[in-house]
Amino acid sequence: xxxxxxxxxxxxxxxxxxxxxxxxxxxxxxxxxxxxxxxxxxxxxxxxxxxxxxxxxxxxxxxxxxxxxxxxxxxxxxxxxxxxxxxxxxxxxxxxxxxxxxxxxxxxxxxxxxxxxxxxxxxxxxxxxxxxxxxxxxxxxxxxxxxxxxxxxxxxxxxxxxxxxxxxxxxxxxxxxxxxxxxxxx
Numbered sequence: 001x002x003x004x005x006x007x008x009x010x011x012x013x014x015x016x017x018x019x020x021x022x023x024x025x026x027x028x029x030x031x032x033x034x035x036x037x038x039x040x041x042x043x044x045x046x047x048x049x050x051x052x053x054x055x056x057x058x059x060x061x062x063x064x065x066x067x068x069x070x071x072x073x074x075x076x077x078x079x080x081x082x083x084x085x086x087x088x089x090x091x092x093x094x095x096x097x098x099x100x101x102x103x104x105x106x107x108x109x110x111x112x113x114x115x116x117x118x119x120x121x122x123x124x125x126x127x128x129x130x131x132x133x134x135x136x137x138x139x140x141x142x143x144x145x146x147x148x149x150x151x152x153x154x155x156x157x158x159x160x161x162x163x164x165x166x167x168x169x170x171x172x173x174x175x176x177x178x179x180x181x182x183x184x185x186x
Contacts, residue, residue, distance in 0.1 A: 003077065003154065007072040008098070014067075018061040021054065021057045021058040028049070073094065074147070074149055077101045078091070090108055090109075112174060114144045115174045116143075117142060121141070133168060139152045139154055140154075140155055
């Protein structure tokens with residue numbers, strides 16, 4: 001439940017933001033400029049409120065709303081090992097409109113079909129964090145061939161929800177780490 005607070009808040013705030021700018025463009029600007037637009041001389045320099053500001057604000061609000069609707073659909077809500085598929089993973093992403101965890105088992109990704117996209121993140125996890133995925137802090141981008149954008153695994157420093165982090169890390173790395181212990185870089 002605490003994982004859905006940010007996406008839900010983002011959706012709510014951008015919805016109100018878009019509603020405000022829609023009202024501003026469709027109601028407020030015409031009401032303020034009613035005497036000017038109804039006169040025979042339609043001179044934009046006489047406007048009390050410049051309509052351009054409203055259209056720019058509405059366009060930006062719509063752009064932000066689209067982003068807030070797309071973000072939860074790429075945010076991973078659950079990762080489970082797919083037993084019997086030689087290292088495959090079931091990955092669930094949040095479901096809209098209320099940013100809930102779907103009840104289905106998730107999308108099955110066979111071994112190496114989904115990998116950590118950023119080499120800098122891999123280096124940080126393997127060397128700086130000694131291979132302990134639980135110590136990573138932030139969004140870990142996971143590349144999959146069937147997705148248009150990276151899946152986002154949100155990990156917070158010292159996360160208790162990450163179980164069997166060595167199995168997960170081995171499944172997400174392109175070449176895996178095998179059984180060898182990860183050494184700290186000097």
